[in-house]
Amino acid sequence: MKVxxxxxxxxxxxxxxxxxxxxxLFSFNEKGSLxxxxxxxxxxxxxxxxxxxxxxALKNSLYLAVASSVLATVIGTxxxxxxxxxxxxxxxxxxxxxxxxxxxxxxxxxxxxxxLLFVFAASMPFLPIKFGFVTMLIAHTTxxxxxxxxxxxxxxxxxxxxxxxxxxxxxxxxxxxxxRVELPFVLPGIVSGLMxxxxxxxxxxxxxxxxxxxxxxxxxLYVYTQTAHKVKFSMYALCALMVFAILxxxxxxxxxxxxxxxxxxxxxKNKTKTEVKENG
Amino acid sequence: MNKRSFxxxxxxxxxxxxxxxxxxxxxxxxxxxAFTDRNGNFTFANVTSLSNYANIFGxxxxxxxxATVICLLVGYPLAFFISRLKPSKQKIMILLLxxxxxxxxxxxxxxxxxxxxxxxxxxxxLNAVGFRNVQIVGTAGAVILGMVYxxxxxxxxxxxxxxxxxxxxxxxxxxxxxxxxxxxxxxxxLPLTVPGIISGITMVFVPSISTFYISQKLGGGSFDLxxxxxxxxxxxxxxxxxxxxxxxxxILILISVAVMNKFADDDKGGQLxx
Amino acid sequence: MEETKINENKKKMEQTKIIDLKNISKxxxxxxxxxxxxxxxRDKEFVTLLGPSGCxxxxxxxxxxxxxxxxxxxxxxxxxxxxxxxPYKRSVNTVFQRYALFPHLxxxxxxxxxxRVAKVKNDEISKRVxxxxxxxxxxxxxxxxxxxxxxxxxxxxxxxxxxxxxxKVLLLDEPLAALDxxxxxxxxxxxxxxxxxxxxxxxxxxxxxxxxxxxSDTIVxxxxxxxxxxxxxxxxxxEPKNAFVADFIGESNILxxxxxxxxxxxxxxxxxxxxxxxxxxxxxVDIVVRPEDVDIVPAEKGMLxxxxxxxxxxxxxxxxxxxxxxxxWMIQTTDYCAPDSVIGVYIEPDAIHVMKKSEYSGMFGDYxxxxxxxxxxxxxxxxxxxxxxxxDTEAADE
Numbered sequence: 016m017k018v019x020x021x022x023x024x025x026x027x028x029x030x031x032x033x034x035x036x037x038x039x040l041f042s043f044n045e046k047g048s049l050x051x052x053x054x055x056x057x058x059x060x061x062x063x064x065x066x067x068x069x070x071x072a073l074k075n076s077l078y079l080a081v082a083s084s085v086l087a088t089v090i091g092t093x094x095x096x097x098x099x100x101x102x103x104x105x106x107x108x109x110x111x112x113x114x115x116x117x118x119x120x121x122x123x124x125x126x127x128x129x130x131l132l133f134v135f136a137a138s139m140p141f142l143p144i145k146f147g148f149v150t151m152l153i154a155h156t157t158x159x160x161x162x163x164x165x166x167x168x169x170x171x172x173x174x175x176x177x178x179x180x181x182x183x184x185x186x187x188x189x190x191x192x193x194x195r196v197e198l199p200f201v202l203p204g205i206v207s208g209l210m211x212x213x214x215x216x217x218x219x220x221x222x223x224x225x226x227x228x229x230x231x232x233x234x235x236l237y238v239y240t241q242t243a244h245k246v247k248f249s250m251y252a253l254c255a256l257m258v259f260a261i262l263x264x265x266x267x268x269x270x271x272x273x274x275x276x277x278x279x280x281x282x283x284k285n286k287t288k289t290e291v292k293e294n295g
Numbered sequence: 296m297n298k299r300s301f302x303x304x305x306x307x308x309x310x311x312x313x314x315x316x317x318x319x320x321x322x323x324x325x326x327x328x329a330f331t332d333r334n335g336n337f338t339f340a341n342v343t344s345l346s347n348y349a350n351i352f353g354x355x356x357x358x359x360x361x362a363t364v365i366c367l368l369v370g371y372p373l374a375f376f377i378s379r380l381k382p383s384k385q386k387i388m389i390l391l392l393x394x395x396x397x398x399x400x401x402x403x404x405x406x407x408x409x410x411x412x413x414x415x416x417x418x419x420x421l422n423a424v425g426f427r428n429v430q431i432v433g434t435a436g437a438v439i440l441g442m443v444y445x446x447x448x449x450x451x452x453x454x455x456x457x458x459x460x461x462x463x464x465x466x467x468x469x470x471x472x473x474x475x476x477x478x479x480x481x482x483x484x485l486p487l488t489v490p491g492i493i494s495g496i497t498m499v500f501v502p503s504i505s506t507f508y509i510s511q512k513l514g515g516g517s518f519d520l521x522x523x524x525x526x527x528x529x530x531x532x533x534x535x536x537x538x539x540x541x542x543x544x545x546i547l548i549l550i551s552v553a554v555m556n557k558f559a560d561d562d563k564g565g566q567l568x569x
Numbered sequence: 570m571e572e573t574k575i576n577e578n579k580k581k582m583e584q585t586k587i588i589d590l591k592n593i594s595k596x597x598x599x600x601x602x603x604x605x606x607x608x609x610x611r612d613k614e615f616v617t618l619l620g621p622s623g624c625x626x627x628x629x630x631x632x633x634x635x636x637x638x639x640x641x642x643x644x645x646x647x648x649x650x651x652x653x654x655x656p657y658k659r660s661v662n663t664v665f666q667r668y669a670l671f672p673h674l675x676x677x678x679x680x681x682x683x684x685r686v687a688k689v690k691n692d693e694i695s696k697r698v699x700x701x702x703x704x705x706x707x708x709x710x711x712x713x714x715x716x717x718x719x720x721x722x723x724x725x726x727x728x729x730x731x732x733x734x735x736x737k738v739l740l741l742d743e744p745l746a747a748l749d750x751x752x753x754x755x756x757x758x759x760x761x762x763x764x765x766x767x768x769x770x771x772x773x774x775x776x777x778x779x780x781x782x783x784x785s786d787t788i789v790x791x792x793x794x795x796x797x798x799x800x801x802x803x804x805x806x807x808e809p810k811n812a813f814v815a816d817f818i819g820e821s822n823i824l825x826x827x828x829x830x831x832x833x834x835x836x837x838x839x840x841x842x843x844x845x846x847x848x849x850x851x852x853x854v855d856i857v858v859r860p861e862d863v864d865i866v867p868a869e870k871g872m873l874x875x876x877x878x879x880x881x882x883x884x885x886x887x888x889x890x891x892x893x894x895x896x897x898w899m900i901q902t903t904d905y906c907a908p909d910s911v912i913g914v915y916i917e918p919d920a921i922h923v924m925k926k927s928e929y930s931g932m933f934g935d936y937x938x939x940x941x942x943x944x945x946x947x948x949x950x951x952x953x954x955x956x957x958x959x960x961d962t963e964a965a966d967e
Binding site for chain 1: 300301302303305306307308309310311313314317318319320321322324325327328369372373376377379388390391392393394395397398399400401402403405406407409410412414415416418419444447448501502504505506507508512522525526529534537538541544545548552
Binding site: 175187195202 | 655656657662663683730734
């Protein structure tokens with residue numbers, strides 16, 4: 016049984032990784048061939064970096080990822096704070112449901128719905144909206160916000176509410192306690208939300224596909240247009256680089272998470288205590 | 296506290312405004328465009344024209360269902376085996392499982408395509424051992440394989456999450472009461488992981504039914520799914536029909552998700568959090 | 570010398586009402602939590618709000634701290650109305666349940682928090698934090714992370730964090746509830762000593778009657794959102810106002826009785842001499858007899874006669890349950906009585922305490938269903954059990 020389960024896991028994971036490994040491997044293939052590995056070289060990488068469009072796409076992707084994840088983190092963190100303080104269960108449920116829509120909906124629906132909004136807005140004479148960075152920023156921020164809330168809200172919820180009261184008790188104004196006590200406490204959640212948003216934005220193709228314009232291309236969009244007809248080997252290099260980037264980012268996110276877990280445990284214990292005692 | 300601070304009162308405002316403008320309003324626009332013609336006049340024409348797309352809907356649902364079932368059959372044992380490993384090993388396996396999720400779907404699909412393609416590694420390996428080329432790309436099997444390959448982790452993770460929450464004492468109790476391994480699985484593990492299964496099904500079915508890149512690449516253009524149709528309509532600026540198709544798909548998905556959630560008594564059980 | 574000092578203190582205490590609650594009512598979602606509370610607290614006093622969970626004691630404390638606003642009534646601090654003053658502008662500090670130490674700050678920064686917010690100069694902060702940490706016996710813990718401290722140490726940090734700001738009033742919300750028994754006793758003594766040394770008014774919330782009796786100058790017994798009795802520990806124990814107080818504080822046999830006349834009470838079918846007066850003739854009353862005040866005598870010499878139904882060895886004494894005319898009495902005695910033996914009891918006039926009938930009359934029966942565990946549960950808060958699990962880990966670091 017044990018051996019069988021191990022074999023099973025190995026097979027599934029091997030199949031899961033085979034295409035990616037092949038892709039990464041052949042990106043180092045000197046000859047532009049997919050069935051013969053001739054010799055190891057960075058030829059296609061050099062080729063890639065000679066490609067001005069690819070570099071612009073990379074720059075665009077990074078700009079967009081930074082801008083949208085930072086914007087989403089600010090809005091999402093404030094929102095998580097606000098949601099946690101909502102008293103009405105109904106409003107809380109309503110806000111969370113609307114927040115979850117972009118996560119529940121297929122990406123294509125999110126994409127086309129935003130496209131329609133922008134098409135409509137562009138048709139208004141007083142709203143000169145052009146497809147490009149702004150529409151992309153709005154779209155990416157929109158799908159990032161729920162993920163930020165998802166990673167920050169639990170931290171707020173875990174927080175012993177007496178911590179805020181202790182801060183007020185010791186002379187902090189509510190705003191002071193937000194910055195001195197609450198923000199530091201939820202910081203790990205904010206960091207992982209930020210990284211999550213950054214990664215998602217860097218990765219997104221479907222939604223971007225509908226709200227971008229040819230003069231604002233991101234890496235995935237560039238890959239899409241380049242791979243539409245024939246295989247280009249510099250795209251293998253680009254994909255391999257993106258795989259590495261994701262690998263690094265994921266390790267970072269994971270690190271941030273495990274950093275926060277230790278602290279969270281202690282707090283969670285305290286929280287259950289105080290809840291029971293509240294009516295004392 | 297009875298008194299609400301400024302921050303408490305206004306923290307939600309940016310998010311609320313943003314949600315109304317960019318989540319709610321776009322959805323309203325889908326409805327608006329679905330029921331108007333090019334000139335903005337009210338019409339049912341888009342919705343009635345959908346009957347032309349019936350076989351596309353049928354094909355998409357069939358593909359997505361088959362892919363979901365395969366994912367479940369492959370993913371459930373995987374999740375179970377992972378959950379029985381030592382905690383440290385579990386963590387590594389889950390990381391390994393999540394890594395592909397983070398790699399762009401585009402890249403994963405593209406890499407699968409190059410592996411399976413006529414001039415790809417698989418066929419050259421087959422040639423090397425004396426087989427003839429097998430045409431894989433362009434078949435229905437390739438499209439379904441692509442869906443399974445791309446979305447399998449989305450099935451495994453929620454199931455694993457609900458399995459890892461199972462108390463080890465349940466297993467001991469089941470054994471104590473005379474269950475062997477198989478009976479324990481069927482009578483204890485399976486019922487308790489239903490929430491995970493439900494959310495896994497949702498997470499595979501929804502992207503499968505709405506994909507367009509997988510069918511474009513692996514279907515070699517011979518399969519038109521809902522996603523492809525929507526994409527084509529919108530790229531050709533035929534917003535109204537595209538909106539109508541999107542609306543119907545969204546409603547289909549909402550209904551099936553709602554029905555499935557009915558089966559799950561505890562919706563928190565296996566929710567996937569990234 | 571020492572005594573005159575205390576007397577002086579007492580005099581001073583009587584001069585100023587530092588906190589004054591007038592007609593306070595509060596409800597949550599329609600459920601009244603406080604019903605017309607009137608209470609004043611004198612300067613430098615150690616006052617304990619005592620009652621079972623849900624009695625409103627914590628809410629009262631939170632109203633004083635500024636974390637809750639009363640629906641009705643006024644809160645005065647040194648005769649100034651402070652209903653609308655937010656917590657951060659009150660010269661009152663709180664030691665929270667479960668301490669609420671800031672997990673992202675070390676011991677020093679936790680204690681320095683209030684001073685930093687008040688923009689006190691760095692060297693002054695350093696001086697005061699060091700002094701206060703010394704006061705709570707935590708010298709040398711400055712750099713430690715609060716999450717690595719044991720329960721008792723966290724408790725001291727929480728106290729230091731509040732005290733360092735020189736509050737006029739220190740509010741303590743069940744501060745010892747999470748500590749194990751021995752540590753709790755030590756901390757009780759330390760808190761009392763701190764109170765004497767600092768001269769700050771302490772308002773202390775607990776559900777532990779023994780803690781209240783041993784620490785307080787004044788005890789406020791609360792139940793069902795109302796104050797049942799205010800008095801010194803001896804008053805509360807010896808002269809409980811109603812059946813609730815008698816039952817909640819210590820063990821008591823509470824019987825239905827009639828006040829035939831001044832100094833003459835009748836209960837258990839027999840007339841007794843007592844020291845109480847001022848009731849109507851033949852007024853129905855509740856009679857309290859503490860278990861330790863009942864003397865056991867041979868059956869034929871007893872004022873009442875009964876059968877022993879249960880005997881438990883308690884170390885210092887035996888606790889026996891005696892069935893007298895169908896009512897199970899608890900009696901604490903140093904003489905062993907065999908189960909099923911028939912004994913007589915003798916009750917001195919000063920052992921009988923007569924109380925007016927109240928809404929609690931008849932709610933506290935005899936000891937017929939008495940068992941030790943049962944009693945523990947009824948006195949302790951519901952979370953008591955949960956805490957025992959954690960005590961072990963906390964005590965281990967100590």
